[in-house]
Amino acid sequence: MADWLAALDRRAALRAKAGLTRTLRPRAAGDQVIDLAGNDYLGLATHPEVVAAAGRALAGYGLGATGSRLVRGSTDVHHALEDDLADWLGVDRALVFSSGYLANLAAVRGLVQPRTLLVSDAHNHASLIDGCRISGAETVVTAHADVDAVAAALAAAPGRPAVVVTESVFSVDGDLAPLAALHAVARQHGALLLVDDAHALGVTGPAGAGAVAAAGLAGASDVVVTATLSKALGGAGGVVAGPAEFVRHLVETGRTFIFDTAPPPSVAAGVRAAVAVARAADDLRAELADRARHAVRRLGAAGLTVSAPDGAVVSVTAPGPEAATAWAADCRDRGVAVGCFRPPSTPDHRSRLRLTLSAGVTRADFEHALEAIVECAPQSRAEVVPVSARSEPGLRAPQSRAEVTP
Numbered sequence: 001m002a003d004w005l006a007a008l009d010r011r012a013a014l015r016a017k018a019g020l021t022r023t024l025r026p027r028a029a030g031d032q033v034i035d036l037a038g039n040d041y042l043g044l045a046t047h048p049e050v051v052a053a054a055g056r057a058l059a060g061y062g063l064g065a066t067g068s069r070l071v072r073g074s075t076d077v078h079h080a081l082e083d084d085l086a087d088w089l090g091v092d093r094a095l096v097f098s099s100g101y102l103a104n105l106a107a108v109r110g111l112v113q114p115r116t117l118l119v120s121d122a123h124n125h126a127s128l129i130d131g132c133r134i135s136g137a138e139t140v141v142t143a144h145a146d147v148d149a150v151a152a153a154l155a156a157a158p159g160r161p162a163v164v165v166t167e168s169v170f171s172v173d174g175d176l177a178p179l180a181a182l183h184a185v186a187r188q189h190g191a192l193l194l195v196d197d198a199h200a201l202g203v204t205g206p207a208g209a210g211a212v213a214a215a216g217l218a219g220a221s222d223v224v225v226t227a228t229l230s231k232a233l234g235g236a237g238g239v240v241a242g243p244a245e246f247v248r249h250l251v252e253t254g255r256t257f258i259f260d261t262a263p264p265p266s267v268a269a270g271v272r273a274a275v276a277v278a279r280a281a282d283d284l285r286a287e288l289a290d291r292a293r294h295a296v297r298r299l300g301a302a303g304l305t306v307s308a309p310d311g312a313v314v315s316v317t318a319p320g321p322e323a324a325t326a327w328a329a330d331c332r333d334r335g336v337a338v339g340c341f342r343p344p345s346t347p348d349h350r351s352r353l354r355l356t357l358s359a360g361v362t363r364a365d366f367e368h369a370l371e372a373i374v375e376c377a378p379q380s381r382a383e384v385v386p387v388s389a390r391s392e393p394g395l396r397a398p399q400s401r402a403e404v405t406p
Contacts (some may be wrong), residue, residue, distance in 0.1 A: 018323030018401060020342055034365045036355045037141020037337040041203050041312045043286050044274040045234030054270030067264035070251075072103030073262025073297055081272040085239050088209050088275060089225060090218030092244035095251065096237055098263045101127040102227030102256035103238030105134060107194055107226050108165065110240075110250050112137045117162040117193070119153045121145065121177065123170050123347045134166065144170075144347070154189035162191035169199035169213035173355070174292075178198075179215040183223065189190060193223045202232025202278045202309045208285060209312075232278060235271035237263040266328045284359040288312045291357045291366060302374040312357040315341075316373070317350060323352040323378040330376035336369045 015021055027033070031114040044050050057077055065073035085094040085101055104333045107130030108118070118132050118139040132139040132306075142149035154162055164186045166177045179195060186193045200211035209218065210227065217223050224242035240250060250257055292309045299306045305317035319322035321342035328340035339354035346352070353373070361369070 009229075012272035019325050020344075021325075032333070032335065034336045034361060034369045035348070036040065036361070036366075036369050037339045038358065039199075039233050039286060040358050040360055041232040041356070042274075042275055042278055042281055043235070043358055044232070047234070047274065047277055049277060050234060050270045050273045054266045055069075055274035057269035058264075058266035061265035062100060063266075063345075064264050067262065068258065068260060069259055069262045071178075074162045075262075075265045075268070077265045077272065078262060081268045081275070082239075084272055084275050086109070086241060088279060089241045090107070090209065090213055091225065092219070094239050094241040095257065096229070096239050096248045096268065097257060098237055098260050100196075100226065101130075102260060103226045103240050104128050104196060105131045105242045106250055106254040106256045108132055109135045110246065110254055111163045111192060111194060111224065113161055113389045115160050117153070117157045117160050118165055118320060119150050119162060120165040121167065123171075123172055124165060124167055125196060127199075128165055128167070129196075135323070142231035145177055146176065147178055147185055149180060151185045151189075152393040154185065154191055157190075162186075162189065163194055164191055165194045167199070167226070168195045169197075169204070169309075169311035171199055171313065172341060172352075173307040173315040174199070174309035174311050175307060176211060176310035177209060179217060179289065182246055183217055183220070187222060190223075193217075193220075193279045194226070195223065196226045197313050198226070198228045199313055200232055201227040202281075203285060203288060207279045208232070208281060208388050209279075213344045215308075225330060229267075229274075233274040236267050237271065281359075287359050288310055288357050289378050291363075295355065295370060298370050299374065302377065303376060304374070314352040314355040314357065316355065318352050319378050324353060327353060327376055327378055329368075331372050334372040334376065336372045338369075342356065 063390035104127035112135040140153045166178040197210040239302040306317035
């Protein structure tokens with residue numbers, strides 16, 4: 001009976017040998033760490049108006065929603081938030097879920113019909129990958145941000161319903177998908193476009209409405225948008241936004257909507273207040289863009305390999321998984337929290353630190369954090385990927401057996 005536990009121990013030992021151990025590190029309220037690891041891009045998680053709105057709803061509704069949305073979990077706060085999100089994103093309707101992960105699972109599955117082909121970017125988030133798997137549809141994985149590869153995949157399946165699946169600002173390197181070109185190719189072949197706008201909402205686009213709006217695609221009948229409410233909006237939950245007919249379809253058939261407890265009304269109220277603040281926060285978005293440019297210059301001048309971000313995510317290459325872990329730990333010892341991404345959770349088997357910028361961090365602390373990252377950087381720049389990192393199952397397995405590459 002203990003054999004399965006021993007097998008788990010052996011796998012854990014292999015991960016440890018490859019530098020892939022992951023550890024939970026609880027933080028106290030009000031800790032003094034400079035946070036370049038969380039996703040609170042606009043600093044709204046602790047904004048007075050956001051906290052006050054959540055507090056009022058907490059006092060009025062209690063701790064939880066007490067049920068699924070179709071039973072007792074829908075409140076007037078949830079519906080008001082959905083109306084505000086739809087108006088912000090320029091779509092017919094929006095539907096709130098308890099997480100962005102569940103929103104993506106529902107959106108992918110909801111777009112699949114018999115014979116549907118899913119064309120998924122190689123760097124897509126795990127929630128989109130899992131959505132493709134759970135849908136049961138044939139999935140073709142195309143090279144990252146390669147419009148020609150997407151076109152080739154669609155051309156190879158004439159007459160079939162198809163969905164192009166992509167992030168907007170990618171969560172790993174912070175680069176922007178060519179959304180306008182992807183939409184043009186999708187429309188040419190009669191396909192739909194599904195965009196996870198999680199890392200762009202609040203950060204880019206007119207009034208922070210995201211990359212889909214920035215690309216001029218807001219409200220298009222062949223575009224569906226998903227996002228989290230836990231990043232620039234500082235709360236929790238997810239949203240699917242698009243044509244009213246599709247949202248109705250999810251209400252009636254979406255398993256991760258129907259069978260999941262609704263987000264707490266206090267969270268929905270806080271997020272609604274955050275939406276109002278975010279729409280008027282052009283100054284914070286300008287500050288984030290300036291910080292991203294400054295980070296690239298400062299880290300690049302130190303000899304580090306840095307991504308050129310289109311949002312507030314800056315990726316810094318590490319020599320390998322063990323070096324990335326040690327680098328992040330050294331930064332933490334200096335009071336700076338950074339993200340640490342290692343295989344197999346990276347789509348290209350490349351280890352890196354991921355810096356997520358926040359307007360809630362003072363400029364002085366931000367400068368201090370950059371200096372700490374430079375001072376703690378490993379000496380070697382050569383990337384080494386252990387074989388065990390490629391073979392260990394779990395965090396980010398390949399999306400599909402079928403791939404279209406250049």
